[in-house]
Amino acid sequence: MDAIDRTILGELIRDGRLSYRDLAARIRLSPTATAERVRRLSEAGVIAGVHAELDLGALGRPLKAFIDVRLRPGPDHGELEAGLLALPAVLSGAHVTGRWDYTLTVACRDVAELDELVMALPRDHGVIETDTRVQLRELRGSGVEALVRLVETK
Numbered sequence: 263m264d265a266i267d268r269t270i271l272g273e274l275i276r277d278g279r280l281s282y283r284d285l286a287a288r289i290r291l292s293p294t295a296t297a298e299r300v301r302r303l304s305e306a307g308v309i310a311g312v313h314a315e316l317d318l319g320a321l322g323r324p325l326k327a328f329i330d331v332r333l334r335p336g337p338d339h340g341e342l343e344a345g346l347l348a349l350p351a352v353l354s355g356a357h358v359t360g361r362w363d364y365t366l367t368v369a370c371r372d373v374a375e376l377d378e379l380v381m382a383l384p385r386d387h388g389v390i391e392t393d394t395r396v397q398l399r400e401l402r403g404s405g406v407e408a409l410v411r412l413v414e415t416k
Contacts, residue, residue, distance in 0.1 A: 263308065266291065270299055271308070272410040278312040323351070323369035326397040327376055330362040331383060334390045345387050351379050362393070 269289050273280060280288075286296040303309045318324060333342065339357070343364075346355055351368045358365050370376040376394070383389040 263303075267299060267303060267308075268413050270296070270303065271413045274300075274309070274312075275409050275413065318369045321369075323371055325370040325372060325376055326400075327368050327370065328395045328397065329366040329368060329380065329383070330393040331364040331366060331389050332361065332391040333363045334388050342387060349379065349382075351375060 266289060270285065273285055273288050282293040282297045282300070285300075286293040289296065291299075300309065318326060331346075333339075343355065343357075346352055346364070346366060349368075351370050353367045353369055355364050355366045357363065368376070368379060370379065376396075380392055380394055383392055
């Protein structure tokens with residue numbers, strides 16, 4: 263990966279919807295050369311995918327929360343993970359170190375749905391303890407620029 267590849271990655275991190283023509287203009291290459299570089303970065307696994315950022319409120323799920331989960335000893339984690347990720351409100355989960363086994367990121371219609379989800383975890387998924395935090399505000403921007411800096415200093 264050279265400086266041009268890193269510049270391409272920085273531009274795509276900022277705006278993954280750029281056309282090859284617009285990306286090429288920003289990095290001062292032809293659209294064909296730019297497309298070839300993006301293809302090689304994708305084939306190498308550096309670009310793992312391009313995703314749309316959705317407005318959860320517009321989708322009827324404005325309440326975002328984080329649920330830390332501790333399991334009773336012995337459950338099959340693979341089965342648990344599949345069960346958790348199948349829940350409609352669960353956006354993602356992470357197996358973590360420390361006191362908790364998993365941290366779930368969820369998007370709910372309202373507090374009642376969040377309450378039902380928290381109550382269902384011990385009943386249906388072998389969870390013995392949870393700790394739930396509601397997101398009040400999301401900080402944006404610095405993560406994108408941090409990724410760009412990471413790519414540029416590799």
